[in-house]
Amino acid sequence: MIFWLQLRDELWKLFGKKRTYIGFVMFLLAQNLVSVLFRFTHASRPVARVLEGNGYLAQPFLSTLTIASIMLVPLAGLLLPLYVALVGGDLVAKEAEDGTLRMILSRPVTRLRLLLLKWLAGAVFSALLVGALGAFGLLFARVWFPWSNLFFWNPELGIFGVFDPGAGLRHYLAAHALLVTEAVSVMGLGFMLSCFNVKPAAATILALSFLFVNLVLQHIPYFQDYQNWFLTYHLNLWQFMFAPVVPWWKVGESFSVLFGFNLTFLVVGCTVFQVRDIKT
Amino acid sequence: MIELRHVTKRFGARLAVDDLTLRVPAGEVFGLLGHNGAGKSTAIGMMLGQVWPTAGEVRVCGCEVAADRQRALERVGAIFETPAFYDYLSGRRNLELLSHYTARTTPQRIREVIDWVGLTGRETGAVRTYSHGMRARLALAQALLPQPDLLILDEPGEGLDPEGIHELRHMILRLHRELGLTILLSSHLLNEVEQMCTRIAVLREGRKVFEGTLAEAKQTQDWVRMRVGDFGKAVKLLRAAGWLTDERDGQFVTLKDGVGTDQIVRHLVGQGMAVYEIAREEPTLEDFYLALMERSSRGGRPGDPGPPLATGAPSRETGGKEPA
Structure with a gap:
């Protein structure tokens, strides 16, 4: 029972800080902007060309769901990791920097329990941020586009999906459910680095650097055979939810790899934190 | 209440605490003296399980901290030199958050403690609006919430104005008198230690150079x-x-x-x-302390009797070992 009370307290601390809301505000602004640009520029023409080139009428697919999904790919690839890494990097290192960690650790709470509480609070934040990303996307796209069919295309992953509105919404929601794994993984990476004796900004920058290096390696064509080794490749598993037939074995494979990464991040973080001296 | 046996702590090549043996009996107001970097905060960190000793054993409330930190700290409250809080939350919320790391605390208990430290009426304000003195009182409140038997105060008067120091001193003495708490006070404010402590230990460069009662410290040639x-x-x-x-x-x-x-x-x-x-002539603790530091800096080992001090007592420790 006290565990839930302590988790609630961690969430109080996390959501009491203004910087926690940066991600929510930026998604709100970015998705609004993209929707407006799609509506008032010719940006939707290439989408129409792809659809028509494949024998579909474009008009029913220039919809809320399509625009929300188009926005989702870059935002989930670039902005989402930034904000979850920021919060993950803060979780331990910011408390150490501010001196509140020393106040906590003068109490009879184990370091492991403290870290689990913080990790869970970070996971809740990650899930909420993904929820906000999905909800804002639908909300702002709906202002300018009709509720209609979904079209999703990712040539890199070989996904070409067209769905009626009902199936489209299900696929959209399933993709967000799996997007939580990406957010939690990046948060977990920042969290692990935060357990070292580093400044919060350093933990965030190191986490993002690790991701970008992975991304660079993944996009060098000569490393195509090794892409299973790159974290960023598996972070894309949510996009498979937009495939007409979901390749569950691939999803399962990436999910297992991400689970392994997350467990490693947590174990390394806990070990480093356990042996560390906490001093001002 | 606190027992350190031959405790050593190294940070890389730097020796922060060197073979320290110390005993704080229950019911004492014990002063830990020493200049900046003498090893006081490191010793306190080891008592609270925040710093792991390189060698030796640390026991608090009868439990070894390294093996059973939770039980050792069940009835311990602590304050640090610059009390850190979640500035964006209220004083009351801060108390709730921190006390829940010990156990569930009733609103009644939180009200009692807020009242005791004189923060009633200000507990709902954000901590960032608190003065330094109010922060010190909030720090005392959070230390008192788990109903401690032992209070560990690491430079609690640091940064306070004379009025704040006076107020804090009276609160601490009241705690000792009314609740019978054992108090370990680390400070380099000799006047504070002299007015509050019954027993002291002096650290220099990680080594204990004196341990005894205040009266023994002041004992001198007449x-x-x-x-x-x-x-x-x-x-x-x-x-x-x-x-x-x-x-x-x-x-x-x-x-x-x-x-x-x-x-x-x-x-x-x-x-x-x-x-x-x-x-x-009534010697002051300052006379004793300065003479002790001067003698140590002349190269005398802590156990060496050294030349007679103008004021102050000879070191009671022999070669860093607890006297038999």
Whole structure:
């Protein structure tokens, strides 16, 4: 029972800080902007060309769901990791920097329990941020586009999906459910680095650097055979939810790899934190 | 209540605490003295399980901290030099958050403690609006919430104005008097320690150079301040009478056992000398501390008796080991 009370307290601390809301505000602004640009520029023409080139009428697919999904790919690839890494990097290192960690650790709470509480609070934040990303996307796209069919295309992953509105919404929601794994993984990476004796900004920058290096390696064509080794490749598993037939074995494979990464991040973080001296 | 046995702590090549043995009995107000970097905060960090000792054993409330930190800290409250809080949350919310790391705390208990430290009416304000003194009181409140038997205070007066220091001192003494708490106070404010502590230990470069009661620290050669018409002549007269053992600074003398100041006055006046003042000198903790530091810096090991101090007692420790 006290565990839930302590988790609630961690969430109080996390959501009491203004910087926690940066991600929510930026998604709100970015998705609004993209929707407006799609509506008032010719940006939707290439989408129409792809659809028509494949024998579909474009008009029913220039919809809320399509625009929300188009926005989702870059935002989930670039902005989402930034904000979850920021919060993950803060979780331990910011408390150490501010001196509140020393106040906590003068109490009879184990370091492991403290870290689990913080990790869970970070996971809740990650899930909420993904929820906000999905909800804002639908909300702002709906202002300018009709509720209609979904079209999703990712040539890199070989996904070409067209769905009626009902199936489209299900696929959209399933993709967000799996997007939580990406957010939690990046948060977990920042969290692990935060357990070292580093400044919060350093933990965030190191986490993002690790991701970008992975991304660079993944996009060098000569490393195509090794892409299973790159974290960023598996972070894309949510996009498979937009495939007409979901390749569950691939999803399962990436999910297992991400689970392994997350467990490693947590174990390394806990070990480093356990042996560390906490001093001002 | 606290026991450190041959505790050593290294940070890389730097030796922060060197073979420290220390015992804080229950019911004491124990002062831990030393200059900045002497190892006081590291020693306290080891007592709270925040810093892991390189060697030795640390026990708090009968439990070994490294093995059973949770039980050891169940009835311990602590305050640090600059109390850190979640500034964006209220004082009350801060108390709730911190106390839940010990156990569930009732709103009634939180109200009691807020009232005790005199923060009633301000507990709902964000901590960022608190003055330094209010932060110190909030720090004391969070330390009191788990109903501790032991309070560990690491430089609690740091950054407070004289009024704040006075207020904090009275609160701490009240805690000792009314609740019977054992208190470990680390400070380099000698005046504070002198006014609050019953027993002290002095650290220098990670080593203990003194441990004993305040009275023992002040125990010294019995210096008597003597203001007379001609100090040199008076010394000669008293030596001739066989009553003098030492003299210094043109105004202090030490007398042989059994010789009273009344005898001295009668003798000198009888010899036609003007005596303006004669009084026993009460040494301060500062005198003792400075003399101890000076002797240590001259290279004397903590256990060495060293040259006689102007004021202060010889080190009671031998080679860093607890006396048998």
